Amino acid sequence: MVNYISGLALVVLLICGGVVALAIGQASPLAAGVFGLLWFLTSFILSSAIQLAAQWQKAVVFRLGKFRDIRGPGLFMIIPLIEQVRMVDTRVLAVNIPKQQVITRDNVPVTIDGVLFFRVENAAEAIIMVQDYRYIIGQYAQTSLRDVIGQMTLDQLLVEREQIAKAIEAHVEKDTKGWGLEVTGLRIQDVDMPEELKKMMSRQASAEREKRATITKAEGDREAAVNLAAAAKTMGESPGAMQLRTLQTIDGLGPTSSNTVVIAVPVEMMNLARDLDLSIKKGGLPPAAPPAP
Secondary structure, eight states, X not given: OOOHHHHHHHHHHHHHHHHHHHHHHTTOHHHHHHHHHHHHHHHHHHHHTEEEEOTTEEEEEEETTEEEXXXXXXXXXXXXXXXXXXXXXXXXXXXXXXXXXXXXXXXXXXXXXXXXXXXXXXXXXHHHTOSOHHHHHHHHHHHHHHHHHXXXXXXXXXXXXXXXXXXXXXXXXXXXXXXXXXXEEEEEEEEEOOHHHHHHHHHHHHHHHHHHHHHHHHHHHXXXXXXXXXXXXXXXXXXXXXXXXXXHXXXXXXXXXXXXXXXXXXXXXXXXHHHHHHHHHHXXXXXXXXXXX
């Protein structure tokens, strides 16, 4: 955040000093020049005492090289030339984990990258304990990613990505403990494999889908056969069921004139043939019909 208060104070002091220097210059130009130089240095030092920290910033103050306190957010004052300030951003920061080539536990080379999210929890420890906390935590994330992925198989890497991310996050948080940093999350972005392995996995997935389709079709045929057998048994037990089914089939053809239905054998003849066959099997003929009067 730009410290506009300090700049505004410097401008006001310079204007006041300029007015005084003009007044002195009327009597002695040399004295006015010396006064103007001294006033400029004094104004610059005094204005640097005014510090401004944004809501998301913490100011770590050092007095003669020793840690003094943490100030901010808002407006605060320091002792010029005695105290120094280091501003620390306390918002959630993102560190990109570049692509890393890792060998999995089942000896498969993969290339993987991700993003680590963290925030500064203790500004003083983040400044004092490490030189550059963003660079350090990024290096720890890379090494942790290699360690965790090296203990996983390829199938685990493709399926358990969330668990792997949590394991890497736990590794980083354990290694950076005491640095005033809080790891808020880690996400794996991309997993790249050799083209030959991708083709093999594609063929395996295709074969698996074909297997499931064949099993599903076979189960459907079996259920259809069971239902047809049950329907045939029901129709065989009902004498008029076949006639009704025939009429339903004829009705389902539609009333359009383009459909022509030809019944080669009447249903009554089929019933007569069936009765005749049963009588022959029982050893006798069906009774003759009485003559017409």
